[in-house]
Amino acid sequence: MLLSMVFRLQAMNNAFLPLSHGAMAYAALLKMIDRRSPALAKEIHDVQSAKPITVAPLQSAGMVPSHPHVHIVAGEVFTWRVTALTANVAEEIQQMVHSVERVQIGQGIFQVLEVVTSWAEHGEARQTTYPELLNRWERQAVPAEVTLQFVTPTAFRRGRVHQLLPTPRLVWGSLLDRWNRWAPQSFTIGRDLLEEAILLRAWQGGTQRIELDHRAATGFTGQFTYRVQPNYPAVRLMMAVLADFAFFSGVGWQTAHGMGQVRWRAKGSLVNN
Template sequence: MTVADPDLYAFVIQLYPTEIHPASRPLGHGVQALFLDLVRQIDPALAAALHADAPGKPYTVAILPTPARNGQVWLRISLLRTDIFRTFVQALLRQPARQATLQLGKTTYRLGDIIGTPPPNGHPWAGYHSFTGLAQAATATATIELEFATATAIGQGTRPDGKPRLAILPDPELIFPSIAKRWNELAPPECRLDLEAVRAAANETLLSRYHAESVEINLGRGPQKGFTGRCIYELPPDPALARLISLLASAVFFTGVGIKTARGMGLCRQRSEVGR
């Protein structure tokens, strides 16, 4: 894939436990802490800013839901700003070859492969692109398929007791405006989307087939509910609206969807599409 001036990056990082029996399965907050610790080695101020409790965090972290072999863990980290990419790469290069260890929760891991390119020579969850490139490449298609790989939930305000209200269904009227909101928080001004048009496109999008289930993910402060699964959406007949949904389906690979994408939730990618 050739992309001029990428500003969206996705890495897959392999970790091997240094102990025969890992202390525990890593949790979402531990993965976030590992990422921020790496950034802090190069730029403490940037790490502090990324840790701040603010909307539109320009990165996502997750543990890939792949079968574990001998306690191996595959981390998936996406970076949505070029300055974070540069700092993160510097931090990885600083790790001593074949000797680097990283702390993830209560377990120490040895750093293995670092993959930043897509197949055929890379990894299906790795790659790079740009906001501008995604916007230019979006085309009207008849259907798209999304894979929600980790627990996904869409925030819907708060309840009277102050707790969040969460939607855990792959409803297009929830999913695509959520992706668009995140896109607009992070994309350059010239790429920002008309959210009213996105809502109109989502309203014309149909969930035509799905296999999904409710799940819980432990982020370190108790269980968090969400859903995982694969869903096929029928896009609007209007080509302009279909292109909007197609763009968001491509962007979600980097942006994630829903709440707590910096702690392991909302990992999502487009699986297939059928041209009009």
């Protein structure tokens, strides 16, 4: 099961959060899970590679991205998005929210106004399964070209080095690893073939310095368009499925801390719905 859940939160106090507060948001979600299922919370925490959840930073109409802090004003309403990539985590989060009335993220305390899980209720909420995603794209013509919008800073970790260029091998390899880890049906496509078959055709973006759990990090944001060369139908199908999957999984390093949030865009509109 794949779940994207959106919380509507109303601030109960005045507070400041760092603009890159993903680690605080992750800690808040893990604390919520721990109250109901300590074993699952520990299992998620102990995973050293990609975790089966992603946590987005808070969003509100009044936020100014260029400011170094998020100014929380009592009464202001925020949205907060979390995703689950396995059935047991998704089911636990869905059950957990029925008993959650308040959430604390950093110094901000929020009342839970609403929790939604369907796209009809909120454009960032959605539920599906791995087989449904695969079947969706097996039943229709798949595009040769995909444009990904990297919404939050994204990076790829290689040892102590951050890779900041979203090459086909890194982007689609990251998504492929996540899909093959949790999906019941794997793609048998190697990273060398990704480099051979997929081209980075166009891009517009830049880098951004963030604070990540008391560490400085750099990530890239922007729009990047990838094209599959002719005579690679299996790669075309894989790219469409993984672009859809990216809405839930994120891409790259520290997706549980708000990095690597991705949307598939076509002519300015979201494809992930």
